[in-house]
Amino acid sequence: MHTLIHVLDLFGVMVFALSGALVAARKGMDWMGFSLVAIVTGIGGGTLRDLLLDRPVYWLTQWYYLVLCILTALATFYLARHLHERLGWLLWADAIGLAAFTVIGNDVTLSTGASPFIAVVMGVMTATFGGLIRDVLCGEPPLLLHREVYATAALAGGIVFVSSLTLGLGDWVAALAAFLVTLIVRGLGIVYHLHLPSFPREEESGG
Amino acid sequence: MHTLIHVLDLFGVMVFALSGALVAARKGMDWMGFSLVAIVTGIGGGTLRDLLLDRPVYWLTQWYYLVLCILTALATFYLARHLHERLGWLLWADAIGLAAFTVIGNDVTLSTGASPFIAVVMGVMTATFGGLIRDVLCGEPPLLLHREVYATAALAGGIVFVSSLTLGLGDWVAALAAFLVTLIVRGLGIVYHLHLPSFPREEESGG
């Protein structure tokens, strides 16, 4: 399983880096800007997770994660025009990345001896923080805070992961179930444009 | 005293989480957005402090801090309409949180063997960083950087704390004095709308 998760993780980093590079394209950045935003988006979530858990930051030794982000950024720089024509698949690729990051966040956190509750929180954080700093850096309103069920999918997946382990299911089964639940919840959000009920926005008045 | 400080700390986290949730309400977020912003605002300052001091991040083991933030967010989601009618008390509740966070930041930092100067800096940081990332995430101009004496209150409290200890006063007395000074300085700012003198803002011209 570890190989499969690792492949999905690399896929997730690539997809998240791509989403960062596409924002860079919209903002008219140069290839250095593309690379920086792609790196931050691709590895931001896992980096925060490792800092909070006081683990060695994973890409310091597994440097190919950075290379993957940079290559994705450069490819996007030269190909973004063509990519833009059909972005439907990107939402689905992003959903796969979200599911992979959730399961990895859950699994890594439990391995440090943290509680299941913290593992669920860290799963959400690993999966969403990269996109959050992408939007903050690029001056966009954070998609995460307004988007169809996204963090919610990572939350659901995390609950499934820790519940499965608590029920005595094996690692494999728990990871697979959590991956699929995250993917399905996010997928329903994409297909049906599901939103959680929002607080009615007010007119801002004064300061 | 530790019990009292702990209660004030929980109160501070709750009040800061509430201030985050109210910004989420103004932005029309869903309950997941409310929770994320409330968590970041409530625990952001202490988290940065622990990361910088290389201590274990406090809410990894004391998970009820996160639960408190989430419950506050959900309660605000359903009650914010009523809360909005009278927010005067929130400024004062926030001042109590500010004072509690300042003292805790000072105390924790000294306990790691850092110098009094660093303890004062960390007190300001613990007390203000959560509100800062709340504003950055929500795309608001950071209140901290423009508001009536706020960070200044935390600075005054911290100076009182380390001075009291240097003068040989007991922990209790130092903490109480610092708490009260922070509260009073901030309270004067609220009542009299005190501002530090500002640099005259210029017209922005070009890039």
Place this chain on the structure above:
Amino acid sequence: MHTLIHVLDLFGVMVFALSGALVAARKGMDWMGFSLVAIVTGIGGGTLRDLLLDRPVYWLTQWYYLVLCILTALATFYLARHLHERLGWLLWADAIGLAAFTVIGNDVTLSTGASPFIAVVMGVMTATFGGLIRDVLCGEPPLLLHREVYATAALAGGIVFVSSLTLGLGDWVAALAAFLVTLIVRGLGIVYHLHLPSFPREEESGG
């Protein structure tokens, strides 16, 4: 050489703090806002580097870095009007800071046993992250992501540093060469307004 690097480092922190304080001036902040933005800009890059490498954050023990940022902020608060009249030299002072931070970031990272590739990345990060959070905090579009060759200069310097060491040149020579290359690349950017080719910005349409 260590003394020289240390002096250049202090110079870099001062210049970066100054650049932060000048943004604070443009935003009409009070002296507390000046100090906070100056600190974040001056020490932000090195702080992130130390957190990622799991080293003790350097200014916790070397507290004079903070004092330097605060003094710079206060001086700017009272003198900014006069400074504004001739900012040409600031670009060049900033370039020296950039070069110093790059070499220090490279050197510190290699000393933790990280790979040359990571050292180059950390050099860029040390040199640029402070300016990035300055802009995010102050609600400005990050200069870094749009500016004439800036991160690129740090990248070039880092590559020279690790290449020189790999070729067996001494520490001194490698540091000097990297410092000069960073300075020259950035200087060419300043003089000739060089930009990397940018992605053509699109009209933003919809959400």
